[in-house]
Amino acid sequence: MSRKILFTLIVLMLVSVGLYHTYKPLPAGISHNGAERPLSDAVLLIDATYHHSDGSETLNQEIFDEILRLINQAESFVLVDMFLFNSSSPEGVAHRPLSKQLTEALISRKAEQPELEIVVISDPLNTLYGGSVSPWFQALRQAGISVTETNLEPLRDSNPTWSAFWRVCCQWLGNNSGGGWLPNAIGSQPVTIRSYLALPNFKANHRKILVTDDGNNLRALITSANPHDGSSRHSNTAISFTGPAVIDVLKSEQAVLNMSGQSSPALNRLISAALTTQTTNQQPMGKIAVKTESAILESALQMITGAQRGSRLDLAFFYLSHREIVAALLDAHERGVNLRILLDANNEAFGHQKSGIPNRQVALELHKAGIPIRWCKTSGEQCHSKSLMLRPKVGPTELLLGSANFTRRNLDDLNLETDVWVSVPADSPVAKKAVNFFEQQWRSGPDSDPVMSLPYEHWADNSTVRYWRYRLMEATGLSTF
Secondary structure (H helix, E strand, O other), X not given: XXXXXXXXXXXXXXXXXXXXXXXXXXXXXXXXXXXXXXXXXXXXXXXXXXXXXXXXXXXXXXXXXXXXXXXXXXXXXXXXXXXXXXXXXXXXXXXXXXXXXXXXXXXXXXHHOOOOEEEEEEOHHHHOOOOOOOHHHHHHHHOOOEEEEOOOOOOOOOOHHHHHHHHHHOHHXXXXXXXXXXXXXXXXOOXXXXXXXXXXXXXXXXXXXXXXXXXXXXXXXXXXXXXXXXXXXXXXXXXXXXXXXXXXXXXXXHHHHHHOOOOOHHHHHHHHXXXXXXXXXXXXXXXXXXXXXXXXXXXXXXXXXXXXXXXXXXXXXXXXXXXXXXXXXXXHHHOOOEEEEEEOOOOXXXXXXXXXXXXXXXXXXXXXXXXXEEEEOOOOOOEOOEEEEEEOOOOOEEEEEEOOOEOHHHHOOOOEOEEEEEEEOOOOHHHHHHHHHHHHHHHOOOOOOOEOEEEHHHOOXXXXXXXXXXXXXXXXXXXXX
């Protein structure tokens, strides 16, 4: 066989593999588009780092305080599905040991309540795709707690340029912990080169969920926060609630377990007994719907395209890059919707400098159209929220929040993501807290104390080269966002 024919066959094989894994059918239960349910006993939770004019900081951390409280009072069931669950953090900055605190809370409660069913789901990044051992997962398993590292193989490939090659050359080798010699980015145990060959696939179980029993009910908490020490100073949002939508959360998590070849009899029983499990006497305080993967994109576009002249759309995001979202925002601005967009400047991550892609490039596009843009004031931490808020001139306030950045990878059925859409009266505690926090961030500029945001000009980037670099990265998946 000539070299030319051999080369052609290899190229055809790589293209075929890449196309199949880009468009293959989704696993059952992925892209869950939950129906609107009554919202009960909802509480909005906020983490924020406040930077003062004298250089000091104040940390307000509600989310994991509430997660630990709910675990410590659970009697029958706990489910945790969290993306980053490790203790890595940059040197020289004090961080809250979230991974240790969550692990110890689960183990302690299991010891107090031996019949308590605990299900933990996380992403294989925490073991560098099998190349190392997580001390936290190991401790949980030794305590009799089920830990599932999500099998990402059934998901579509978000970076087919690399993944097609990886599937042909390297995937079949597997990856067992031990025997490595490369430094470990998230731990002390050396890892193999196979860990770093798996990394550029850039796919993840990016969800951040807690479900526990809470008295006679089940309670869910959906957030943008991770039990990751290096992320403990980030700004984040969460919403905790009871009611029938909690069963939708459990169904979406059942799909992840099934995709990973695992099962949870306790989870299955709760879903089967849904009609008798949720016996709340709380009056509905609004409506809620659970959305995962591309169903989040659908909800976001409905909110943005449905916004009328004179209504207000406020966005606070770690990453904003999805082209359909950008186009919808530009159209909304043109028809007279009042937009404000608060973004992380993408200038640093865990002690490393970043290029500003994609937020500064999208901000350039939106700023040119006349849309107000501000940057979160950060110092080592990230503005990690992912929230969209619609305030019409008349009617309820709508929120969309959870784990999903507004990027191709997060919204196009590539990562696993969970958000909730919420509709509540404008004078409700949830709406008031959401509005007040955004207003505080938006209005607390360089002349305020604390300083929470900076004007667009502070991080503006007019580079045409970097703009088209962002467009290429977003379109092809050759990126981490």
